[in-house]
Amino acid sequence: MSDHNTQHSHEEHEHHEGGFFSKYVFSMDHKMIARQFLITGIIMGTIGMLMSIIFRMQLAYPDMKMPFLEGIIGHWGKDGKLDPNFYLALITIHGTIMVFYVLTAGLSGTFSNLLIPLQVGARDMASPFMNMLSYWFFFLSSVVLLLSLFVDGGPASAGWTVYPPLSALPQAIPGSGTGMTMWLIAMVLFIASALLGGINYIATVLNMRTKGMKMTRLPLTIWAFLVTAILGLLSFPVLLGGSLLLIFDRSFGTSFYMSEIVAEFAGGIERTGGSPILFQHLFWFLGHPEVYIILLPALGITSEVIATNSRKPIFGYRAMIASILAIGILSFIVWGHHMFITGMNPFLGSVFMLGTLIIAVPSAVKTFNYLATLWQGDLKLTPAMMFAIGLVSFFITGGLTGIYLGNAALDINLHDTYFVVAHFHLVMGSAAIFGMMSGIYHWYPKLFGRMMNETAGHIHFWLTIISAYCVFFPMHFMGLAGVPRRYYANTAYDQFNVFVDMNQFITIAAILGALAQLIFLVNFFYSIFKGKRSPQNPWNSNTLEWTAPVEHLHGNWPGEIPHVYRWAYDYSKPGAQEDFIPQNVPDAGQTDPNEEATGLPATH
Amino acid sequence: MATNTLSTEKKFTWGGGKSPFNVSYGKLMMWIFLLSDAFTFSSLLIAYGFIRYSFQSPIPNTIVKPLSEVGHNFVEQMNEAGLFLQDHWPSPELVFNHFPFIHGIHLPLFFVSLMTFILIFSSVTMVLAVEAGHRMAKNEVAKYMLLTIIGGAMFLGCQAWEWTTFIGEGARLYGNPYGPRSFAALFFIVTGFHGFHVFSGVMLNVIIYINVLNGTYEKRGHYEMVEKVGLYWHFVDLVWVFVFTFFYLI
Numbered sequence: 001m002s003d004h005n006t007q008h009s010h011e012e013h014e015h016h017e018g019g020f021f022s023k024y025v026f027s028m029d030h031k032m033i034a035r036q037f038l039i040t041g042i043i044m045g046t047i048g049m050l051m052s053i054i055f056r057m058q059l060a061y062p063d064m065k066m067p068f069l070e071g072i073i074g075h076w077g078k079d080g081k082l083d084p085n086f087y088l089a090l091i092t093i094h095g096t097i098m099v100f101y102v103l104t105a106g107l108s109g110t111f112s113n114l115l116i117p118l119q120v121g122a123r124d125m126a127s128p129f130m131n132m133l134s135y136w137f138f139f140l141s142s143v144v145l146l147l148s149l150f151v152d153g154g155p156a157s158a159g160w161t162v163y164p165p166l167s168a169l170p171q172a173i174p175g176s177g178t179g180m181t182m183w184l185i186a187m188v189l190f191i192a193s194a195l196l197g198g199i200n201y202i203a204t205v206l207n208m209r210t211k212g213m214k215m216t217r218l219p220l221t222i223w224a225f226l227v228t229a230i231l232g233l234l235s236f237p238v239l240l241g242g243s244l245l246l247i248f249d250r251s252f253g254t255s256f257y258m259s260e261i262v263a264e265f266a267g268g269i270e271r272t273g274g275s276p277i278l279f280q281h282l283f284w285f286l287g288h289p290e291v292y293i294i295l296l297p298a299l300g301i302t303s304e305v306i307a308t309n310s311r312k313p314i315f316g317y318r319a320m321i322a323s324i325l326a327i328g329i330l331s332f333i334v335w336g337h338h339m340f341i342t343g344m345n346p347f348l349g350s351v352f353m354l355g356t357l358i359i360a361v362p363s364a365v366k367t368f369n370y371l372a373t374l375w376q377g378d379l380k381l382t383p384a385m386m387f388a389i390g391l392v393s394f395f396i397t398g399g400l401t402g403i404y405l406g407n408a409a410l411d412i413n414l415h416d417t418y419f420v421v422a423h424f425h426l427v428m429g430s431a432a433i434f435g436m437m438s439g440i441y442h443w444y445p446k447l448f449g450r451m452m453n454e455t456a457g458h459i460h461f462w463l464t465i466i467s468a469y470c471v472f473f474p475m476h477f478m479g480l481a482g483v484p485r486r487y488y489a490n491t492a493y494d495q496f497n498v499f500v501d502m503n504q505f506i507t508i509a510a511i512l513g514a515l516a517q518l519i520f521l522v523n524f525f526y527s528i529f530k531g532k533r534s535p536q537n538p539w540n541s542n543t544l545e546w547t548a549p550v551e552h553l554h555g556n557w558p559g560e561i562p563h564v565y566r567w568a569y570d571y572s573k574p575g576a577q578e579d580f581i582p583q584n585v586p587d588a589g590q591t592d593p594n595e596e597a598t599g600l601p602a603t604h
Numbered sequence: 605m606a607t608n609t610l611s612t613e614k615k616f617t618w619g620g621g622k623s624p625f626n627v628s629y630g631k632l633m634m635w636i637f638l639l640s641d642a643f644t645f646s647s648l649l650i651a652y653g654f655i656r657y658s659f660q661s662p663i664p665n666t667i668v669k670p671l672s673e674v675g676h677n678f679v680e681q682m683n684e685a686g687l688f689l690q691d692h693w694p695s696p697e698l699v700f701n702h703f704p705f706i707h708g709i710h711l712p713l714f715f716v717s718l719m720t721f722i723l724i725f726s727s728v729t730m731v732l733a734v735e736a737g738h739r740m741a742k743n744e745v746a747k748y749m750l751l752t753i754i755g756g757a758m759f760l761g762c763q764a765w766e767w768t769t770f771i772g773e774g775a776r777l778y779g780n781p782y783g784p785r786s787f788a789a790l791f792f793i794v795t796g797f798h799g800f801h802v803f804s805g806v807m808l809n810v811i812i813y814i815n816v817l818n819g820t821y822e823k824r825g826h827y828e829m830v831e832k833v834g835l836y837w838h839f840v841d842l843v844w845v846f847v848f849t850f851f852y853l854i
Contacts, residue, residue: 237643
């Protein structure tokens with residue numbers, strides 16, 4: 001069987017040294033694909049963030065005329081007033097971009113691609129060609145989504161969850177026309193990309209580990225990426241099925257999501273027999289695992305960064321793996337908590353509620369393990385470490401409100417209010433962005449061979465965490481008072497007028513937060529060309545990627561792939577000379593990598 | 605390039621010892637893909653179940669017996685007899701009762717049974733092709749691959765005939781003469797999606813067949829590609845068993 005492997009990888013790796021196109025554009029090297037994912041993700045993230053600034057301005061100053069809007073968004077901002085239809089389009093595309101393009105593809109696309117081969121000790125992904133396809137499907141999908149901003153009627157406006165009938169009837173609202181069709185095409189391309197990537201990640205982790213790299217010696221990043229890929233692989237196809245039915249409902253006259261409620265608006269042919277709730281089930285069967293597809297890579301990165309920068313072994317390695325697996329399994333059976341108000345049988349609701357609240361257990365295991373790892377550690381407060389600690393903070397703050405929202409009775413009151421907006425922006429949005437930032441600062445030397453500026457990193461961190469809390473924390477109170485999300489303006493309701501000041505505060509904080517990202521962008525792009533050259537192992541880390549040379553080689557290691565003799569977390573081992581022992585260093589007298597290494601390295 | 609090849613050969617040998625599932629990564633990837641594809645089909649079948657069970661069960665047929673002679677206006681007769689109603693799911697045996705070249709005789713599910721038999725038989729020939737591949741018997745692999753391709757093509761032909769008949773009776777994506785308008789739409793979506801998979805499978809089989817004839821795998825020293833398309837083909841077959849059960853039998 002190993003003959004086959006030799007032959008396959010040998011065939012696939014043959015033609016690689018080439019010109020500009022094969023090196024930078026249609027590259028099959030996982031490190032280059034990781035950079036492509038990251039830079040595309042950053043561009044998409046910037047666009048998504050600018051959209052949020054535009055609709056935040058509208059919420060803070062609903063009556064003010066902002067003539068510059070016409071310069072940015074053309075006829076959608078006629079006379080300096082944001083068009084209500086375009087407001088809906090902005091929140092929809094902001095959500096879509098952030099959830100799928102930044103925090104799914106940008107986060108796990110970047111770091112799974114970069115770290116899986118390097119940390120498990122493989123020359124490249126199982127199929128480098130499929131890996132390249134995965135990026136280009138993602139790229140096409142991004143282009144289609146961005147082009148939909150320019151079509152007649154504007155882009156999709158039904159919210160990022162695209163519930164029918166707004167998404168199923170092309171005549172429902174302006175954004176239900178061509179824009180919605182393009183949203184669905186973009187999503188089908190995105191799913192193709194996610195599946196191609198996911199199949200590769202799983203096969204690489206399971207089948208291409210170096211000698212001695214047992215599953216129980218994998219860094220927690222890899223465990224997180226593996227479970228993430230499995231979640232994506234099993235949940236995205238369901239969205240594919242759901243989207244397929246939606247496309248038929250929109251364009252071919254079927255009525256899978258059409259019931260008597262919408263029939264009279266459909267015009268022409270009578271459209272009954274289906275149910276809009278069916279779409280919600282199919283959507284949230286993806287939608288809830290999607291939350292963990294976003295969060296788990298960030299948690300994996302955090303585990304790695306916190307252990308390295310605390311100079312301590314991660315607390316409860318096996319408990320961490322178990323909690324990742326538990327979160328992964330539970331995420332598939334709790335989608336109904338997004339649908340408590342759909343007229344669900346209260347008994348069924350209580351089953352979904354129970355499952356949801358049980359997720360608090362593995363989440364708490366992870367949180368306490370992070371805190372226990374930090375406890376009495378020799379903390380190196382690099383920007384990556386700061387962002388990782390920031391993630392733990394958001395994970396706690398946002399996670400606590402999840403316990404409220406998971407409660408079927410409370411959710412009926414809180415559903416579709418700003419409480420929900422606050423909850424998921426903290427626990428999934430900010431936490432995952434912080435995990436991504438942490439990963440970027442930590443693995444930047446691996447990605448580009450240079451270091452980012454630390455001072456700028458610290459300023460970026462403090463401004464971002466303060467503004468993020470200032471933006472999302474007050475939203476809890478607005479939500480408890482009943483302010484609904486997705487409304488263009490709340491001025492028509494007396495009871496919400498008291499929140500005008502708070503909205504202005506949030507918007508100013510959001511603008512500040514956006515400006516802070518400018519520091520990051522400058523630091524990021526400046527350092528690619530002018531940053532300080534990185535040493536091979538800048539953070540004194542144990543994992544295999546730091547045993548590879550700084551210059552990117554095709555095949556990662558110049559000679560043989562290093563063998564692995566120990567787990568990834570031998571930091572500050574009593575009696576050892578250094579405070580870290582890389583995974584490829586054998587024990588004194590250890591010859592077989594598969595032996596259990598617990599002692600000190602041979603060099604001692 | 606020759607020296608480069610030599611140097612990379614050693615460099616790219618996987619040094620990971622025994623792989624966990626003792627399969628090559630290519631086969632593992634096919635398994636993982638099939639798992640994810642199973643979820644796509646499940647989502648469609650669950651949508652089918654969700655919609656079907658929002659209607660009442662089919663009315664038991666006590667009027668027409670198998671092999672009995674019926675007129676050409678069978679659907680209208682059933683409508684008049686009250687067996688096709690708007691709030692009842694139609695009984696599949698009253699809908700799929702046609703057979704090529706035999707007109708006016710009630711043959712419930714005869715044709716779809718034949719289709720199922722053809723597809724399952726093509727799975728058998730696929731197994732034989734894989735087995736011959738293990739023995740490196742090139743001519744036998746080619747023979748059984750060809751039989752598999754013929755089986756797949758026959759199945760697709762049968763499906764085309766069934767769709768044509770169905771459409772000829774007035775079934776459309778937006779309505780049909782049998783009752784709930786979702787019935788035909790779901791039929792077209794689910795069997796269409798499955799047919800698309802069979803079509804892709806036949807195309808893959810043709811590519812592999814040509815490679816077998818050209819001796820590509822003989823030179824490579826193994827017929828693993830035949831095994832990989834074999835996995836896909838069996839999966840498509842297995843999915844049909846579910847489609848057949850849910851659409852035609854219950």
